[in-house]
Amino acid sequence: xxxxxxxxxxxxxxVERSAITDSFSMKDTAAWDSLKHMELILSVxxxxxxxxxxxxxxxxxxxxxxxxxxxxxxxxxxxxxxG
Amino acid sequence: xxxADRNIIVTGGAKGIGRTIVSSLLNERAQVGVFxxxxxxxxxxxxxxxGARCILCDVADPRAVTSAVDRFYKDVGEIHALINNxxxxxxxxxxxxxxxxxxxxxxxxxxxxxATDLSSVFYMTRCVAEKMIVKRTRGVIVNVSxxxxxxxxxxxxxxAAKAGVNALTVTWAKELGLLGIRVVGIAPGFTDTESTxxxxxxxxxxxxxxxxxxxxxxxxxxxxxxxxxxxQNDFITGTTIEIDGGLKx
Numbered sequence: 039x040x041x042x043x044x045x046x047x048x049x050x051x052x053v054e055r056s057a058i059t060d061s062f063s064m065k066d067t068a069a070w071d072s073l074k075h076m077e078l079i080l081s082v083x084x085x086x087x088x089x090x091x092x093x094x095x096x097x098x099x100x101x102x103x104x105x106x107x108x109x110x111x112x113x114x115x116x117x118x119x120x121g
Numbered sequence: 122x123x124x125a126d127r128n129i130i131v132t133g134g135a136k137g138i139g140r141t142i143v144s145s146l147l148n149e150r151a152q153v154g155v156f157x158x159x160x161x162x163x164x165x166x167x168x169x170x171x172g173a174r175c176i177l178c179d180v181a182d183p184r185a186v187t188s189a190v191d192r193f194y195k196d197v198g199e200i201h202a203l204i205n206n207x208x209x210x211x212x213x214x215x216x217x218x219x220x221x222x223x224x225x226x227x228x229x230x231x232x233x234x235x236a237t238d239l240s241s242v243f244y245m246t247r248c249v250a251e252k253m254i255v256k257r258t259r260g261v262i263v264n265v266s267x268x269x270x271x272x273x274x275x276x277x278x279x280x281a282a283k284a285g286v287n288a289l290t291v292t293w294a295k296e297l298g299l300l301g302i303r304v305v306g307i308a309p310g311f312t313d314t315e316s317t318x319x320x321x322x323x324x325x326x327x328x329x330x331x332x333x334x335x336x337x338x339x340x341x342x343x344x345x346x347x348x349x350x351x352x353q354n355d356f357i358t359g360t361t362i363e364i365d366g367g368l369k370x
Contacts, residue, residue, distance in 0.1 A: 076299035092255045 043108070046081050047101060050074065063100035086113050122261060122352050124149035128197040129352075130190075131155055132180050132245060133207030134173070135162025137314040138265070141341035142204055142348050143173055149349065154193045156180060156245075157207070180207045180241035181233075190248040199256050202352055203249045205286075206265040208238040210320040212275050226277055234278035239285040246289070250297060259301035263351050264290050265344075266308040268365045283308075287361050294359030303358035305351040310365025313338040334367030 041055070047062065048055040051069055064070040070078075079095050082088070086108060090098075094107050129146055133139040134155035143166075146153050153173040157163050163175040174196065178189035194200055211234045217224045246262055253260040269276050270283035290306040297304060311317055311329055317338070321329065330336060347364045351357055 073296065073299075076296065080299045089257065092257055095257075 042085055043082075043101070043104060046085050047078075050078060050081060058101055060102035060105070061100065063102075065099065082108075086111075088113065122201065122259075122355060124151040124349070124352060126150060126152060127201035128152045128154070128193075128199055129202040129204065130193060130200060130245070130249065131204040131206055132178075132241065133157055134204075135159040135166055135175075137316055138309070138312060138341045138344050139204075139206040140166075142206060142345045144171065145342070145345040145349055147171055147173065152197060154197070156186075156189055156193075180245055181236040183240075183244045186241070186244040187248055190245070190252065194252050199258055200249050200252050200260065201258060202261040202263065203245060204263045204265065204348060205242040205245055207241055208265070208282075209234060210276070210279055210316055212279070212320050213277075214275050215277050231278045235282050235285075238279060238282035242286050242289060246293065250293070250302065253297075253302055254300055257300075260303075261352050262293065262297075262302065262304045263348055264304070264306045264361075265348075266290070266306045266361050268308050268310045268363060268368060270308060270361070271369065290361055291359050298358055303355070305357050305359075306361030307344065307347050307351060308361050308363045308365065309339055309344045309347075310363070310368045311338050312344055313340060329368075332368055333365070337366065339364060339366060 044055045044058040047058045051067065064075070075098070078098065079090060082104065083090055088111050090107070098104050098107060124146060129151045131139055131143050131146070131153060134143040134153070135157040136159065143153050143155055155163065155166060155173045155175050156178040158177070158179045160177055163177060166173055167175050174193065176189050176193060179185045211230050213226055213230070215226050242264055249262070264286050266286045267279070267283040269280045270287045273280045287306055290304050294304040310333065318326065330338060344364060347362055351362065
């Protein structure tokens with residue numbers, strides 16, 4: 039099973055993959071600013087070949103939120119281990 | 122971007138280069154909103170029945186811009202492109218030598234040119250980019266700059282404003298490109314418009330033409346063609362295209 043979300047987030051935020059848990063969030067991560075958020079949107083869209091709505095990109099506040107959004111778009115089993 | 126049925130705002134579209142850009146977009150079957158402070162020019166557009174939505178707006182006024190963009194957005198539902206074309210030309214040296222003595226560049230005119238040629242681009246784009254992001258529109262912002270951005274003697278405010286516009290083009294391309302929004306600059310050289318002819322004395326205009334490798338002024342249609350190209354080519358972003366007959370200030 040791929041763990042592409044963890045890999046994507048770890049690469050984007052330059053942290054160990056083990057740090058990418060459900061609780062990894064914008065609120066607690068200084069590097070997760072607005073510009074990084076835009077990079078995240080593009081990476082998620084390209085990696086999972088999806089289009090995110092405005093509501094979804096605003097709701098992407100944590101890894102937990104991203105997993106929920108991906109599940110809602112039918113990206114089951116591809117987005118990672120569940121943290 | 123295919124321009125048919127796309128909703129596109131052109132600032133300063135009532136006359137000059139802007140008016141020609143509006144016509145070119147309409148020829149491509151785009152839905153055009155013209156934002157302009159020139160009420161008489163807008164009335165003429167309406168009277169000519171060209172099919173553009175005319176909105177009276179001072180783009181140098183941030184509140185007026187927000188209100189006008191909101192209105193246009195509410196009417197059309199989505200904004201696909203913005204052409205930041207509105208601007209004024211003001212020519213005077215930093216210091217003038219007059220019979221009365223030395224006179225320095227007027228501060229009021231400096232503020233007016235910066236507001237109209239630079240701040241307006243910021244006011245318009247912040248509103249339109251927000252609408253594009255809300256709708257996840259892979260839109261395009263075209264900033265009309267000038268070859269004077271490189272620095273042109275006798276045009277402190279205009280040159281500074283256009284250099285600022287070029288910087289915004291690069292900055293916004295880097296930021297908004299991540300969301301699929303492109304930002305492109307167009308830098309015309311001296312173009313055959315009423316504003317060019319009124320801003321430059323006849324002898325200055327003639328000597329300018331002699332410095333252009335193609336030995337003529339640009340035509341508004343040639344500038345409009347460049348704008349269409351910037352809109353239609355989906356891989357252009359973060360750059361300012363010079364269209365100046367080879368003239369370098």
